[in-house]
Every structure is written in C-alpha cells, then in structure tokens.
C-alpha cells in the first residue's frame with residue numbers, strides 16, 4: 001500500500017511539474033506584458049511536433065532537436081509574437097481585451113497550422129526528453145521557479161519587469177525599455193511552453209487540438225497564484241497533481257463512481273472552475289475591443305447574395321450536399337455569438353458547450369434516455385432540448401454579471417471545458433448514443449430545406465433581439481456598461497437575457513449539427529471549437545448576422561478540403577490582425593474608438609492647462625479643519641468682495657441659496673428664458689410646477705439658451721426655423737410631483753483599506769445648483785458613485801425624498817429619477833446621437849414620447865448630427881449627447897461630474913444657461929467642477945471637499961472668495 005501511495009505521489013508530482021512549468025510561463029508573460037497568453041498550450045503543441053519532426057522524421061540526435069526546439073524555436077515564437085502581434089497593440093494603446101482576442105487568434109492559427117502541416121490525427125511516438133522518472137521533471141520545474149523568482153526579486157531586469165507591469169507608460173518615461181522587457185517575457189514564456197510540450201508529449205495524446213487544451217486546462221494554477229506568485233503556482237500545481245493521482249485509488253460504488261472518476265481524471269479542470277468562478281477575479285477592467293463589436297455596415301445587396309448562396313446547395317449532390325448540411329447548423333450556433341458577443345459585448349468562449357448540450361439532449365430525448373421523459377420524435381426532442389438548455393445559459397450568464405474581459409473569458413472557458421470533460425467525455429452520458437433526423441427529412445436535401453427554415457427562425461429571433469429597445473440597450477451595455485446603467489438599463493438582467501438567448505440558439509444549432517451528422521460527436525463541440533467560433537465571429541463582424549453566416553460557410557467550406565485546419569489558420573491570421581488592419585472597416589472603427597479615448601485624455605489635459613482658474617492649489621495649500629455640512633466656516637467674513645463682486649454675485653453675503661441666490665446675477669435673463677422653454681406646459685397650467693421658477697414670469701422661449709452654432713449642427717444656422725417649431729411637452733408640468741431632495745447621510749466609502757469618503761452629509765434640494773469643489777483625490781467622484789449607485793458605501797445612507805435608496809442598483813436609482821453624467825465620457829460610440837438619447841428615454845421612470853426630441857433640441861443636437869454615430873464626434877458634442885441622454889430620462893435630480901471638462905468658452909456659456917434653466921424648472925443639480933468661474937456663475941451652494949470630507953459649505957461668493965484669498969495670500 002505504501003509503495004502504491006509512493007508511486008501515485010511520484011506520478012502526481014510528474015504531472016504537477018508540467019503544470020507548474022505552464023503556470024510559471026503564463027505568470028511571467030502576464031507580468032511582463034499584461035497578456036494572459038491563451039496560445040501557451042498551442043505553442044507547447046507546436047514545439048512538441050517540431051521536436052518529433054526533427055528526431056523521428058529527420059533522424060536528428062535528440063540534443064540537436066532539443067536545442068533547436070527549446071533554445072531557438074520556442075523563444076523565437078515568443079519574440080515574434082511580441083514584435084509583430086502584441087507590441088503594435090500595446091503601442092496603439094489598445095484595450096487589454098484586444099490582446100486577449102489576438103492571443104486566441106494565435107491559438108487558433110497555431111492549431112490550424114499544425115493540423116495543416118501534420119494532420120489531425122494523434123501521434124504516439126514523440127521522443128522522450130527526460131526519463132519517466134518524475135524527479136527529473138520536478139527538478140526542472142523547481143529550478144526554473146527558483147531561478148525566475150530570483151531574477152524578478154534581485155536583478156535589475158526584475159525591477160524593470162515589475163515597473164513595466166505596474167505602469168508601462170511611467171516605466172518608459174523613467175527610461176526603461178518596456179519592449180525589451182516584454183520581449184524577454186514572451187521569449188521566456190514560450191520557452192516554458194515548449195518545455196512543457198516536449199516533456200508532456202510522450203505521455204499524452206500529441207494532436208493539434210487535444211494537447212493545447214490539456215495545457216490550457218492548468219491555467220487554474222496561474223489564476224490561483226493571482227498571476228503573481230511563482231511559489232504559490234508551483235505548490236498548487238504539485239498539490240493538484242498529487243491529489244489527482246491519489247484520487248484514482250478511490251472506487252466508490254453506486255451513482256457517485258463515474259463522478260468521482262471524472263473528477264479524479266480532471267482535477268485541474270475542477271480547479272479551473274473554482275479559480276475562474278469562485279476566486280477573486282483578475283483583469284476585470286477590460287470590455288470587448290470596440291473593433292470586435294462595432295457596427296459593420298452591410299453592403300447593399302449582400303443579403304440577396306447570401307440567400308442565393310444558401311440556396312445553392314439544394315442543387316448539389318453527394319458529399320458536397322452532405323458537407324453543406326453543416327453550414328446552416330453552424331450558422332445558427334454562430335448567431336448565438338452575435339447575440340452574446342456582438343450585440344451584448346460579452347466574451348463567451350464556452351458557446352460550444354451549449355451547442356453540444358443541445359445535441360446531447362436532443363439525442364437523449366429522441367432515444368427516450370432522458371431521465372423522467374418519454375421518447376420524443378426528433379423535432380420535438382430538438383425543441384425541448386432548446387428549452388432545457390436555455391436556462392443553462394445562466395452557467396456563464398451569472399458569472400458575467402460581475403465579470404468583464406479576461407475574468408469573463410476565463411469563466412466562460414472554464415464552463416466550456418468543464419461541460420466537455422464532465423459531460424461529453426463521460427461514457428455514462430454518451431455511450432451508445434445515436435441521433436437520427438426527423439421523419440420526412442432523412443435525405444440530405446430534405447434535411448437542408450428543414451435547416452434553412454430553422455435558420456430563418458433563428459435569424460428572426462436574432463433580429464428581434466438586436467432591434468428596438470432591447471437591441472439598443474444591449475448595444476449600450478456593450479459600449480459602456482456603467483453608462484448603460486446610468487441610463488437606466490438593467491445591466492444584470494440584460495446579461496442574463498443575452499446568455500440565455502445565446503444558449504438557446506447555440507443548442508438549436510448544436511442539435512441541427514448533430515442531426516446533420518446523424519450522431520452525437522463530442523469532438524464537434526470541443527472547447528477548442530468554442531475558441532475557433534468565437535474568433536471567427538469576432539473577425540467577421542461580431543454584430544453582424546451576415547458575418548456569422550459568412551463565418552459558418554467559411555469554416556465548413558475551407559475544412560471540407562483534403563486537409564483540415566485551413567479555416568482555423570485563416571481565422572487565426574485575421575484574429576491576430578483584427579486590431580491592426582491598415583485599412584478597411586475595422587481600422588476605421590478602431591481609429592474612431594481610439595480618437596474617443598484620446599479625446600478623453602485630452603479633455604483632462606485641456607482643462608488642466610486652460611485659462612480658467614483651478615481650485616487645486618488653493619485647497620491643497622490650506623486644508624481647513626472639518627466642519628459640519630451646512631455650516632459656512634468662511635461665511636462670517638461676509639461681503640461680496642473679490643471674486644464674487646467681480647461676478648456680481650448678489651447672494652454672496654451668506655445665508656441661503658436657492659432661487660433667491662440666483663436673482664440679480666448676470667445671465668439670469670437667459671436662465672429665465674431657458675426655464676420658460678423647458679416649462680411651457682407648466683406655465684399654461686399655473687406657475688406652481690417648477691420649484692425655482694419665479695411666479696408669473698412669462699415663457700420667453702428657449703432658443704437663446706440653446707447651444708452655440710456649430711459645424712456639426714447646421715440647423716443652428718437657421719434659428720428662425722427652430723423658433724417656428726412647436727415644442728413637445730415639457731419634462732415637468734402641472735400635477736407633476738415636486739422634485740425630491742437627494743440626501744447623503746454620514747456616507748463612508750472605502751477602496752480596500754483606503755477611506756475615500758469619511759462621513760459626508762449633503763443635501764441636493766430641488767431647483768438649486770449644488771456644487772462640490774475640491775482637489776484631485778478629494779473623493780468627489782466617489783461621492784457621485786455612492787449617490788448614483790455605482791459604488792456601495794461602507795456606512796451611511798443615500799435618501800431620495802426621504803426614501804432610502806442606499807442598496808438600490810444604479811439603474812434602479814436612474815429610474816427613480818437620479819440622472820448622471822460621468823467625468824470621463826460615457827457615451828455609446830456605436831449608436832447614433834439620437835439612439836444614445838433614445839436609450840435614456842426608453843429606460844425612463846415615466847415614458848414621455850417627446851423626451852428624445854426635446855432633449856436633442858435643448859442640447860442643439862437636432863440637426864444632421866443626430867444621425868451620426870457617436871464614435872468620432874468632438875468632445876463638446878459628446879458631452880451634450882451624454883447630458884441629453886440623462887435629460888431624456890426625465891431626471892428629478894441630476895448629478896454632473898465635471899460637465900465643462902473639454903468644452904470651449906462658448907460651450908461652457910451655453911452649458912451654464914441650460915443648467916440654470918434646468919434648475920429653474922425644479923430639477924436638483926449636483927455639479928462637481930474644477931472651473932471656479934463656472935461654479936461661481938452657476939451654483940447656489942458650494943461645498944468644499946478635501947480628503948473625503950466636506951470641510952466648508954456656503955454660497956459661492958463667500959466660499960470662493962476665501963479660496964481665492966488662500967490662493968493668493970499676498
């Protein structure tokens with residue numbers, strides 16, 4: 001017994017060593033480049049094949065083959081990937097998810113290339129590098145881990161590596177050659193991949209699909225080590241290896257036996273599921289790359305061509321027709337990715353699992369082997385399988401609620417691998433299973449006709465999901481998740497809808513595929529297929545149904561030839577290039593998205609360098625002691641001196657804000673004019689609707705308060721035309737309940753151990769502009785997040801009109817009337833200006849058919865610009881789009897985080913007028929702003945924040961005067 005334990009432990013250590021090597025390589029590459037290399041397993045497979053080629057086929061001595069494979073080829077692959085794939089992406093400042101897609105592309109390319117070169121069959125004659133004795137492998141793994149750890153900890157290169165990982169741009173500014181560090185990381189990562197491959201090859205199946213997957217299954221080791229700690233990775237790998245080996249001794253009887261055996265054989269997959277679904281997430285920032293999901297225009301006539309091409313196989317015969325049968329089925333599977341990934345923006349690498357479950361359930365139901373259900377005719381079995389698999393979409397939909405980018409990729413990949421290993425690969429589920437075609441559709445031609453009908457149904461379902469309110473909400477969620485929440489979109493439910501619908505479509509396609517092949521073939525739903533399908537849909541236009549159909553035809557058509565792997569190789573090349581096309585639609589869209597990001601950065605710089613006075617120095621120099629909110633530390637100084645006098649602020653002598661404070665300021669005439677425009681309906685019904693609007697003031701029409709004329713708004717050139725238009729109903733009116741006060745009560749917020757808010761009390765009353773000023777890092781945005789529901793306070797309450805909304809999600813607060821804009825633009829680039837605004841209106845608390853038009857007109861967006869996609873529009877216009885979207889939701893309280901950032905003087909003036917008009921109409925406004933001139937002009941009450949506390953409050957005159965005095969003490 002003791003010797004059995006010893007032998008099993010040794011065997012486990014051997015497997016664990018290979019896993020440790022993979023973990024070390026993945027961690028080093030990730031730390032050097034920020035990329036989780038999905039192609040790691042594929043590089044291992046290619047190196048194993050090359051060593052076999054050198055030694056077995058060409059008769060080289062082992063040492064020569066090993067030298068070439070491990071010291072030349074493997075590092076060479078890594079350096080080539082760094083130089084030609086990942087460096088250009090990092091130079092372009094591309095989303096991290098772009099690198100993820102590229103690494104999946106490299107995976108698919110290498111797998112396809114290997115299948116092309118060496119065929120798809122498994123080889124069992126790979127040369128043995130280290131004897132079967134596990135001590136050799138273990139020593140290699142431990143030595144490597146210790147060596148790498150020492151280099152990272154004690155050498156200059158290690159310090160550079162850590163600097164690059166922490167902040168690549170800062171490291172470059174500090175004189176570090178980040179490219180050299182990344183190249184070294186890639187070279188080393190590939191070397192470990194190669195080593196893993198040649199060590200494993202003699203003991204596992206060496207084939208293009210199986211081996212990469214086997215290697216990638218142990219990614220759990222790196223995730224468990226938080227992509228940082230090499231010792232943890234090694235210990236976890238060895239531990240799982242030994243445990244897996246020891247589990248083979250267990251032979252429980254009864255129903256548990258197959259399960260225990262499956263777990264024993266796949267403990268790394270169990271670990272992957274735990275690491276991806278239960279452990280804290282890694283790399284959650286990144287969404288899908290814009291290029292992968294942007295709107296791809298359909299060329300005119302393309303649908304007619306597609307219909308003709310899909311009808312063509314009806315004229316085929318024999319093997320051509322038999323092969324064609326796979327195309328509509330795969331098309332339906334890929335449509336599921338259009339819904340989940342293309343429109344919903346969710347990375348889903350596990351779609352093959354749902355397709356496989358669809359086929360498996362269909363087969364089980366048709367065979368009468370599904371527990372508790374009678375035998376069903378094939379079509380009924382297919383329909384029921386779709387219904388049964390749909391809720392299983394929650395397996396990936398649920399993790400998606402709190403995950404993005406890499407974390408979601410890992411979770412969906414883990415589910416795909418888990419289903420494959422624990423269901424498709426288990427004899428208890430699939431042994432002796434056959435799958436027939438529905439009666440009357442047995443022949444290929446008849447079955448193809450049936451498939452076309454089912455494909456049409458799937459297209460219709462996809463079309464419905466992508467159109468209208470749901471489609472716009474999905475696109476908004478894809479483009480900017482927080483922005484979508486702020487617009488009132490129920491993001492978690494929408495994600496579940498996307499994944500459940502996607503699972504249903506995949507199940508339908510999978511069942512069709514199985515019937516087409518007349519068998520349930522687990523290999524057809526392998527997780528590697530999931531990666532290939534994902535890459536294919538992404539490169540051929542993820543948000544395009546036509547792209548999905550083209551991808552299906554391409555994948556089936558290219559692989560129908562003599563050698564498989566052509567399609568994978570081609571898709572791989574395209575996926576690698578997806579962010580770098582020198583021209584074409586993707587490049588144009590990428591540039592547009594890039595411009596949006598650059599502008600966001602420029603916005604901050606422009607504001608920092610602008611002529612307007614900034615608050616930061618004043619507050620940073622002198623931080624007053626905390627004072628209770630509502631008290632005015634400096635109000636005793638009184639007097640409308642200095643800044644306030646220059647601005648003619650009659651309300652500067654302290655005391656209350658509100659409409660009174662606005663009276664007499666320059667610009668009030670414009671404000672009242674704007675208020676009149678906003679509130680025409682109210683005026684007709686009496687003056688009681690708005691809170692801030694003076695009684696009896698006649699409406700004077702809004703045009704004077706609209707945005708300044710702009711190139712992108714030719715309509716502005718003809719103001720008389722706008723004057724003539726009848727205004728739709730206003731946002732408030734007689735009978736509309738007064739806007740409630742938004743209140744923060746003793747709010748505390750933390751980021752880990754850091755206290756960002758330390759007991760903030762604040763009221764945002766209706767009809768007033770409340771401003772918050774303070775230095776960078778004071779906690780202003782965090783306060784916004786707590787009020788809007790995007791950050792959960794650790795203590796304290798948020799009340800809206802006395803109702804506790806602290807635990808409500810962001811979208812729920814939006815629907816209660818808390819609208820917001822973001823410090824960094826949160827627009828939906830792939831939607832047009834009008835659609836952006838429409839998303840806000842469609843999710844509103846009260847449906848108001850005129851809200852979109854009114855918001856567009858109010859913000860000067862009702863010209864031709866309304867039909868332009870938001871991507872590529874100037875920052876000033878996008879700020880208006882964001883504000884219009886918030887207004888279209890008929891907010892009762894509006895939170896504006898640096899609304900003037902990136903606007904020119906004319907735009908700031910126009911913004912001021914619009915905001916005053918909103919306040920005059922009764923909306924409560926909370927504005928965070930660094931532009932003190934704007935604050936002085938706009939606000940009724942100013943709160944000064946420093947270090948997470950409100951340290952002073954009062955009317956703008958006194959507060960800003962004091963700050964100005966502190967800024968220039970002389």
Ligand SMILES: Nc1ncnc2c1ncn2[C@@H]1O[C@H](COP(=O)(O)OP(=O)(O)OP(=O)(O)O)[C@@H](O)[C@H]1O
Nearest residue numbers: 751754756774775776777778779780781782783823
């Ligand atoms: N997600 C986060 N994780 C950790 N710390 C954070 C996070 N967001 C903000 N912080 C920290 O919390 C503090 C308050 O940040 P916040 O963005 O609220 O300040 P701010 O006043 O809005 O600054 P700015 O004017 O620069 O936007 C800062 O020290 C910031 O570094």
